[in-house]
Amino acid sequence: MCGIIGILGRTPVAPLLVDALKRLEYRGYDSAGIATLEDGHLDRLRAEGKLRNLDLKLAGSPRFGLAGIGHTRWATHGAPTERNAHPHATERLAVVHNGIIENFRELRLEMEAAGRTFSSDTDTEVIAHLVTVNLAAGMAPRDAVQAVLGRLTGAFSLAFLFEGEGDLLIGARRGSPLAIGWGDGEMFLGSDAIALGPFTDEITYLNDGDWVVLTRSSAEIYDEAGNPVSRPLTQLHGTTHVVDKGNHRHFMVKEVHEQPEVVGHTVAHYLDLVNGSAKVPAGIDFAAIDRLSITACGTAFYAGFVAKYWFERYARLPVDIDIASEFRYREQPLSKDGLSIVISQSGETADTLASLRYAKGEGQKIAAIVNVRESTIAREADFVLPTLAGPEIGVASTKAFTAQLSVLAATAVAAGKARGVLSGDEEHALVRALSEVPRLMHEALKLEDQIEALARDLAKVKHCLYLGRGTSYPIALEGALKLKEISYIHAEGYAAGELKHGPIALIDEDMPVVVIAPFDHIFEKTVSNMQEVAARGGRIILITDRKGAEAAAMDTMATIILPEMPASVTALVYTIPVQLLAYHTAVFMGTDVDQPRNLAKSVTVE
Template identity: 70%
Template sequence: MCGIVGILGSEGVADKLVDALKRLEYRGYDSAGVATIVDGKILRRRAEGKLRNLELALEREPLAGAIGIGHTRWATHGAPTERNAHPHATDQVAVVHNGIIENFLDLRELVKSGGAELETDTDTEVVAHLITQALQAGKTPRDAVADTLHRLKGAFSFAIIFKGEEDLMIGARRGSPLAVGHGDGAMYLGSDAIALAPFTDRVTYLEDGDWVVLTRTSFEIFDESNLPVTRPEHTSAATAVQVDKGNYRHFMQKEIYEQPEVIGHTLSRYLNLNKLCTTLPKGTSVDFAALDRLVISACGTAFYAGLIGKYWFEKYARIPVDIDIASEFRYREMPVKAGDLALFISQSGETADTLASLRYCKQQGMRIGAVVNVPESTIAREADVVFPTVAGAEIGVASTKAFTCQLSVLASLAIHAGRARGVLSAEREAELVRMLGEVPAYAVKALKVEKDLEKLSQPLSKSNHALYLGRGTNFPLAMEGALKLKEISYIHAEGYAAGELKHGPIALIDESMPVIVVAPHDEIFEKTVSNVQEVAARGGRVILITDARGAAEAGINAWKTIVMPDVPEIAAPIIHAIPVQLLAYHTAVFMGTDVDQPRNLAKSVTVE
């Protein structure tokens, strides 16, 4: 997801724009730029690649101006070049844009017929020309923007400045998030409150379809019908301290090591370890006993968390669960029942497909629950009930601590639902709560396998493909492990249910194929081992992730056995997520890839 920052200040803003954009680097980007107004004229500096390149451009050619907009771009339409970098501008207007304009080809022809000469391959440039042509027709800036917004199809957020207007900025959102920051004699726009934190903690979040007109001392918000509306002001919890890596080589490594702490913080919201029972966060209420079924939807890593949650809800609460990837769910018109609960999982709370699926379920009369890490996000605001994770800011694009915190919430909710539905006795609830309460301590022990996994990274990095296997809750974890390896090392990997091995994947097995097996000693351990023996018999290089008992009883000539602490079944997916994260991390480090910002990926996907 791209990043937007806008500043209406009292002194030069170019350096402040770049500093704010640095706080959004975790989203992923491939070019960056800023635009300011100097003596009434729009001036720009843009650069391909990282923000350091933009800083160098500004050192060579500084920009003055007390009003400006900045952007980090993740390429959608057009290659990641300086020419396609934002802001896009005419002599009348400059625009930065997150999202995708779906009808931009038709709009290109429209503005070209009006005399526009297009210089880039982007959809955003069309917006600048539409506004410009409206201005040339005699419209005011606010009317020109209002007219343009109604021509656009797709998801977007904008920050816009105008030639000759040194006390005016307009922002708009449809789908992609945008917030207004309130200062003293200054106003701000940002796609994330984190970007605005050095300037202000007073934030107003635009609702979907809103647009806003800013001066240094005022703001007016309009809805998609151009009617003035009032939105509440919040005190943002985003920290004004720049997030750093501390003593770790990468944010991802730091975030892997933060898991014992953040899992503990998250579980403390849902478990009463004194009374050994589950509890829901204050203001949160769900009648699980009244549910006929549960619907879960999410994308990427959050979807795999949901799949593990499905196992838990069905086992511990006997609630039938329907789950689908949000990008599929939103279009297949799944039949749902009004009054049942739909649960949506998202680290950012802004994932476009997940949000669209949420809105579909809401229209059908379902109650909406959200498992999110950002309580101020759109998904959180539109949900009926929010189940927060307490992972803190996750900077690495490949999710680690957000995933295990999502699992911690889902496990807690499944136990709570089981007790509410009479499936679990008070004694069994107490036993499970005690087990979950020990997860942070187990996580500390799990991190001690890092050196063993680091040694595996060099030979694993020479592979072109890898296979991950698991059964039960370890099947979604196998898919998550494969995703992690793909995301940051660029090695092709697939996750399979171990029982499916004979139905196709076994054809891939040879002496060059690493096969990572997640198999703690549980009730289906023997079944998994029998599948793994078939791999070993065909020369596959087995990396077995198990516990001490599993290592002793497997009877497999494994390439490497990673011995994890013995943990209860309900805790196993949370704890065994750690070695698959570390294996991917060290393989990527050895290969020299950009671990925290892997190519082509964004932290928060706010377009389809």
Template identity: 60%
Template sequence: MCGIVGVVGRGPASALLLDALKRLEYRGYDSAGIATLEDGSLTRRRAVGKLANLKSRLDSEPLAGRIGIGHTRWATHGRPDETNAHPHMVDGVAIVHNGIIENHRELRNDLKAAGAHFATETDSEVVAHLVSRERKNGYEPVAAVRKVLPRLSGTFALAFLFEGHDNLLIGARKGSPLAVGYGCGEMFLGSDAMALAPLTDIVAYLEDGDLAVVTREQIEFIDVNGARLRRTSAKVAGAAVIVHKGEHRHFMAKEIHEQPKVVGQTLAQYIARDGTIRLPAGVDVDFGTVDRVSIVACGTSFYAGLIAKYWFERYARLPVEIDIASEFRYRDVPFGAGNLAIFVSQSGETADTLASLEFAKTHGQHVLSVVNVQTSTMARSSDIVMPTLAGPEIGVASTKAFTCQLAILLCIAIAAGRSRGVLSTEDERSLVRALAQIPDYMAHALELEPKVHELAREIARARDALFIGRGTNYPLALEGALKLKEVTYIHAEGYAAGELKHGPIALIDKGLPVIVIAPYDATFEKTMSNMQEVIARGGRIILLTDERGAALAASSGCSVLALPDIPPAVAPLALAVPLQLLAYHSAAIMGTDVDQPRNLAKSVTVE
């Protein structure tokens, strides 16, 4: 979950590296560092915490040199302190690393036995020692790296800088993403195209096992045996868009408010003029022959998939197996030949989801990805890509990507239902009409913000919170609880409302806020009964419902957030907005770091 960047430039490298690292800070902000070659010698600056601390260090202690590497860290091995911060330097070799070297203990012990002395607790430092040892054995930089890589188990994106070689960077990839960028008399490498956007819009991606030998004049791709490889570069449209908070205090607030627009843009890809769903050209799935759908994701994307399970089973009569990516490939999953596996991710670089995708491909599944980054590894590895148009999401806690994922998953479910003969043309058009109104429903949800802010004052004083719902509102309860945990650090749990009496009701007291998600639908009355059980035990209720539900709950004495009456099929997209606002305002009142919560990173590129 770290971010790496490298520059072989025409002018001072440190400012370019720092700017690129700003775009990678979503990958980790425990520490950051830069190393450059100055008059042939390696120098570096590192700082604990966010990138601003490194900038202050560089302001007082500038780095010269036209070539360098940089790193922003999310700690896996070793405490987040300056000693463990990258780049690591050993006898004329500097490296930055994203990933995990799983056999680092064995390698460290071998190196220590040979007399090596380690400065850090990290797994990454062993790579610098191994390459340095090969250099001492007489190997040139490229050959030294080639000899070391086969010894590394795990995942890595690596960049190497060598003392005395002011026109050479080496990049290597196994599992973790790495891209290179082309300039005029300068070249770049980075964890993704977004990092390189201020520098270039011509990008190529390393595949697993690739090495990139980068000089100011060219980029050469080779494998560990030295054989040349062909990798195609392409222009990355829109990557250099500069993202600002605008009038908002935090990116999370801005991204919540962008949802009517971006969900509308996403839906516009899939709604035809005749009021039916139009899947993109090249989406070649015969849903009539599909016996089962597997949906795999992590975190918020998993909850989007869990809501989609209800949709596929109701509107397409397709059984759905929904799984967390980190569990999926370690179970002995009985695949049916030719079935559909859907992978959902904001970044398209989530390590567990990518590994599960490859696992599904080896078992003959059609692979479809719902992803926000069309140049991501997941998109490039899939048979079918269904892109969301959420735009860059900077806040670590996902908001607009979640609702855009929901929009696409519902479109797929409707298309499947039509293909399988479950939905008539009029059924489809009725659902599509409801979908087309979602941006308006979301705008109404945003109008609840002043009341949400007042309720957030109560949440901010709580130590725990409980979210409950039925049907698609159950996954929303899970997502609401996750959002609150992520940005406030308040312990929160999401439960199916019918499970209340099977344990969670023991938690109820006057200090526990219970957020009940219950628009008027087929299970409304049953959820109201669960709500009354909470009230009878002194619990404090916040009811998220619609106008009809609010009228029926008027005498209950709970706090009510009421949206307009919304067709149940599309209600999750609008109901998500007040839950996001509740988490956001609670965190803002508490003064936590809303956009970059402690211990979290946006793109989880390690298992």
């Protein structure tokens, strides 16, 4: 998760920018940079690696400008080098960017055809050139930016600094967060309150699709359609040193909304988005592996369950998937040519750690998918595949889950290519689909109002059933788990084909049935299950796409329609509505969403 800071100040801003970036180090990064206006002219300072490298450069060559922007970058398009570090600049402006611009290749070709020269491998630089072309055509900065925002496909947050404009910053967000900080004769932009806390205790969080024109005395906010809007002022209380909720009621829903950004950075870490290829994790030889074992607990187990479908489908690699608390005791014989993948958000889960040690004792190599690189599981594994989710405060895992899925999906594609299962075209298509997930998640989040209204009715029931087929089956399990753990409503997830083997006995007019069913090659089978539910008076909540809604052609309690997408990524995107459904149901029931009873974030005992 990259970090953004922008300052229109009264004193030199360069050291302030660097200090603010240090507060964003928790988000993860591999390079950093700032741009300031020195006597009205743009000046950049960038460095590969940690912020101390940028600090050393600044100490050797101080900057004195009163306006500037800064950025910490996780490499997405292009290697983590100084030339790819932000800010990116032209002769007219500098820009910093969080997120992924999906259509950057087409836009870059257009700019190159117009005679523009690129100096980096990033998707971000195309934004700078597009705005510059508009400025050269006579547009004012705000008009030049607005015209470009409508051309960008993807999820992003942006901050612009313009040559000769010492009292102007422009920011925009679609998917990734961005906030305004209000000062006395100063104004600020930042990724979150942690960056802005040292400068101000008055924050305005931009809504999705908003963009803002800042001067030292004003903030003009516009919505996606260009209409002037006002957004509430939030008073910060003690949030300058801790992760804060932003403008959300709970950490859980904040973390749900962070998923487009988190997934974007995670997939970009494991994929080469410029060349449309998957990176094989260093040291892992998938061609030499004859069997894969995946072990985890809780939500992480469901991530592994989804990955079983992916590895077997795209890499033709047999997968055993186990709950760690069972695996550690059943003395499974393991192949010495196999690989064990253990998954844990904290990297300290006791049963998963014991499973790792058992598999290692059997001679297997261990790959650990963790969110904490310094954890015990990470230290004891042979290979570490970090999820880059940033701190997850809510006990119910949300962004850590989809980050785990992102790592597993990218790794499955890499395995398929390494094993000769996937052709180059197939690899490119799967990589392209994964690069589109942040945008698709962003679209799914727009359905929150509909889901919140539905949750009001769901909060009145005592039991709920979740059904799915293929990769939607583990998502049904995860949806049921989320509802149980934060709303305390009894819920069960089943493979839809198992309905007639027992669960159908529970169906009546009081039993909602959540059916997760993207329109795919097994959709008709799921429709048959829905008809069985409907025939018994069951109330169906259908989560599907437009084609699925039309093909189902039946009355439902509610139909949640997601964008159409490749089958390879539905598990990632369809997770959003089941998370939101559980969250809003719990809110209506008045439970402690972030710290549900009897649960702990990290289970370090049996």
